[in-house]
Amino acid sequence: MKKPLATSRVLTYLWSLALVAFAIIAAPDMALAQDAPAAEPAAVAAEAAPAEAAAPAEEAAAAPAAPTFDKGDISWVMTSTLLVILMTIPGLALFYGGMVRSKNVLSISMQVFVVFSLLSVLWAIYGYSVAFTGGNAFFGGFDRMFLAGMLDAAGNLTAAATFSKGVYIPEYLYAAFQMTFAGITSCLIVGAFAERMKFSAVLAFVVLWFTFSYLPVAHMVWFWAGPDAYTDPAAAEAATATAGFLFQKGALDFAGGTVVHINAGIAGLIGCILVGKRKGYGTTAMTPHNVPLIMIGASLLWVGWFGFNVGSNLESNAFAAQVFINTFVATAAAVIAWTFAEWIFRGTPTMLGAASGAVAGLVAITPACGWVGPMGAIVIGLIAGVVCLFAVTKLKSALGYDDSLDVFGVHCVGGILGALLTGVFNSPSLGGTGIYDYVAGTWGYAGMGTQVMAQLWGVGTTIVWSGIVSFIAFKLIDVVIGLRVSDEVETEGLDTTEHGERGYNL
Template sequence: MKKLFASLALFGAMLFAAPSFAEEASAATAASAPVVASAAEAKPAAAVTPASAPVAAEAPAPSLNKGDNAFIMICAAFVILMSIPGLALFYGGLVRSKNMLSVLMQVFTVFSLISVLWLVYGYSLAFTEGNAFFGSFGKVLLKGVTPDSLAATWSKGIVITEMIYVVFQGAFAAITCGLIVGAFAERVKFAAVLAFIVIWFTFAYLPMAHMVWYWAGPDAYTSADAATAATATAGYLFQDGALDFAGGTVVHINAAVAGLVGAYMVGKRIGFGREAMTPHSLTLTMVGAALLWFGWFGFNAGSALEANGIAALAFLNTVAATALAALSWTAAEWLFKGKPSMLGAASGAVAGLVAITPACGFVGVGGALVIGLIAGPLCLWGVHGLKRLLGADDALDVFGVHGVGGIFGALATGVLAAPQLGGTGIWDYVGNAVAADYSIAGQLKIQAIGVLVTIVWSGVVSIVAYKVVDLLIGLRVKEDEEREGLDVTSHGEKAYNM
């Protein structure tokens, strides 16, 4: 526990050391996904729209486009594919064969559990107006969400069907919770996983999604006074001006911190550091990584919420950053270890996907390549050098990849979104133009605050949640069960039968 608190303090100090020049956040600045409403009052949650946003003096009447609807339906299915089977196979191949089925079961069941909780109360608490940290219970069990209700997008007057948006954002919540299980794989009780996820989803994921992505929608920004009033109803980090196109803080840093805390509190695997714990199937890990990359196009491009030029930019950046990160990780590993590995290439690709996520709709292709080039070696250090410093048995390197890559990507967004560096800048909905006063130093400070809030919020919630579960259920399986493997002892099955 001392190492855990020391680690949180270390990261806080690193973030506070970021440039301290602040700027006033513009009326519309920040995220990626909308809040939903009726046809008469569509309320999205994407704060900033790059330069392709429509220019009009008054917001047009809401217009439903079947092409946008179809696009988000497909993107939602892509994000689901990222979890099952993508993440499940990526993680499953990395554990020992005696625990393969347990990882598949954890990811599959967590996905199912969160999908249900999202419909019951998650969507309502994340994407309705409440306070700066939580929404309301106004849409519990999707009350009032019908085939005719609409969700706003990034553009004034452009809407999509709300039910599609519910599924799309629910898939984000599900994969975020699934990411956590890799940190304490091979030694945790199945019931403990489910109990922890319910608590963490409710008190960490939902408020982070609300803080970053909830706002009144572009149609509310008709004048400076209206913009001020609308921004006052938004989430805490949205009000501050944080940029997160598709989930660098909400998804990756949030999950990574929860995973790191779990690695400390569950404890190290028996034999960790003394016995070989090599992946049992890098073939399946490569297949999982490929499915993650494929599904990530829905994750990133879909966060544009329209089939437009910004979706195309996010799509292209997802190719560029990921490919270069896979190459840069491989090159660094080849240089320092003497041989390039398949695991390294797959891990590098995931590192690139993580790092480009918050930036994909805000940076130019050059910026995406810079992010990919740095993310590979940086996350390689994260899973080796940093892991040794932290002293935690983060089994599948959740923090080394998602934490380090997410922090880097969030901070890099503040720099590379600048128009002078090829980025899209921040769209001012009142002036219907890109804001002219983009400050790299000011935005970098805003991004650092967003990262720090995510680390502290997720860290505190995670510590409490793990402690509660440990008292009520117990976190860890018995020693003999761990040695035999969780497939048989927890689920009564084997992944492979000869």
């Protein structure tokens, strides 16, 4: 049973977050123009090809022609999907596995592996439909339940929009790509309460959180009608009115700063507080048991992240090169920043620090990678490396929570930083792209203050939404099955007690 102090502390945090959100919502609506593009287009139907010849009136209408897809786009998004799987299993599993104690290396690996698999199945059953079909500003509908409707009447694959008018990828492929995002986001959370939560409680939580936090946030940020709907000002206004809530506010998130990292980071913070600190935390050394594993895992995350970010472009075109180099240089800059900051303040640079810096840079550039220039990306990486270092040391110590693998300090803090700096470095005067106007066919810019306000909408809404859902889900699970293993189980280690195996049989 949890101590009352833990619940009180969570309520205090949530109340503070709610006040921040209220301040944001009460501010004047300074959202961007209605035609601002979102990072991930929702599925739209392909235009029917013209009939080759007029059919007699008495004959049935000709079946629609199959949509035309570019093989290069298909190949790249398939490759990107595989890269995101690589960054999760084995990448994240190895990264997390090296950071825990040897008696829990299989436990955390098992959680990542099974959670990713579970969420993939739930995504196919109802997740994709709730996130990426029309409904309202907060939830989608059920048109794609069980991935139904992916074939038209003639048996052709339906199409999903990209960033360019008239350019599509198969909707099955878009659903598969987004499936990997849903899977890795839930896997990130488990690092916050590693080494002390029941496996059954982990699985129960991710199901509830995925359903009531991940899916609506993904819908709010990424759902829109696609570029082909933006033909004139009136059509653009009508199309935007059907988009997700945060898309309508003009929030930019190219590959998941809000949807993935802030969303998961807040859930991890709530979880580690409610579950309580690890036995002996603060008095017993809990150093990573295998730093080379951490380095290997971080390297796989870096490689896989190119699929995460560049794949979000959905097309194998020239613009993808900008996303690629931004992801590259921001990560390298964060490694350097974290390493040298640690060297200065700690006295020695560490491999754990360099690996953590890489992840911090990857997190921070994720929302910005399609909206900023390379120099803006480097600045974002440098800031993220330093800020996240202090978040996982000074902030964590000051607030007294036991976030085992620093999910909040790296993913939430890095995600907030990246989301807000997207609003700054999106400025064309700072090398950013501005916002593309699909009606005028030109790039424009509404101003830094306007864009930063839109980004605040995304950050504040995600923090409050995920925080409330996470708190309720953890409390419910604690009442039904309990969150935490016994002291005896925790002392022996979750590998043998929860899974009947050992990571090392020496």
